[in-house]
Amino acid sequence: MDHPDTLGHDIRALRVARKLTLADVAERLGRSVGWVSQIERGLSTPSITDLQAIGNILDAPISLFFGTPTGPDEERGVVVRAAHRREIGERDTGLIEALASPDLTDDFEVIHSTFQPGASLDEPKQRATTEVVYLLSGALDIWIDGRAFTVRAGDSFRIKGSDYRWANPYDTPAQALWVISPPVY
Structure with a gap:
């Protein structure tokens, strides 16, 4: 293929x-x-x-x-195995991100994020994107355009060109799946 x-x-x-x-x-x-x-x-x-x-x-x-997803040729560009995602970003900030999409050639990207306990984004960030985030596990405090929310496993939220920041003041990691359009990584 x-x-x-x-x-x-x-x-x-x-x-x-x-x-x-x-x-x-x-x-x-x-x-x-x-x-x-x-x-x-x-x-x-x-x-x-x-x-x-x-x-x-x-x-x-x-x-x-750096790095490309590994696996059988018939899966490349179609299937991304959990153990073979491309890590992106900086681990030392307490946020571990991996590309869940096979590549960046779609109109969107899917990112798997793990927010370590105590990790936070203190300075608001803004991107010219629409992002929908589904919390898979744990809890996360988020601020969108200055409004504070606490989201828990099963909750989702949208950031649409807004200022946002986040914090995980809890004892367990929070895992989330982000769908971002257009791709930013």
């Missing part, structure tokens, strides 16, 4: 979601449009330095560009 090169297709999906052209990215990188196009088509492999620069331009963590 044919499946797309994850790195190149993910970079293209992020670029399109950010409404950037090949020329925009090429100019910011100081590279040619052809070079960026070759990366997106899987015909060339960028260096670590190039990936850092691409990540900065696309506002995506460089960790997203």
Whole structure:
């Protein structure tokens, strides 16, 4: 079964979601449009330095560009096994995130998040996205546009271009599934 090169297709999906052209990215990188196009088509492999620069331009963590889901060829691009998700973001903040989607080529992405006890996002964050979050386990305190809520396993909430922050002051991890459109990682 044919499946797309994850790195190149993910970079293209992020670029399109950010409404950037090949020329925009090429100019910011100081590279040619052809070079960026070759990366997106899987015909060339960028260096670590190039990936850092691409990540900065696309506002995506460089960790997203590493690793591909493993498994049988017939599952790649279709099935993501729990043990083989691509981890994204920084673990040291108390938030562990993994890409539950096979890649970033859809109009949305699905992220599995684990909020460790005591972890928090203290400074409000805002993204030009619509996000629906379903809490799988535990409890989480959230603030959306300054309004405080406590959500528990089975609850869900939506963030639509709003300021938000969160905290897990509880003794157990909270696990959530996020559906985000357009993709941000």
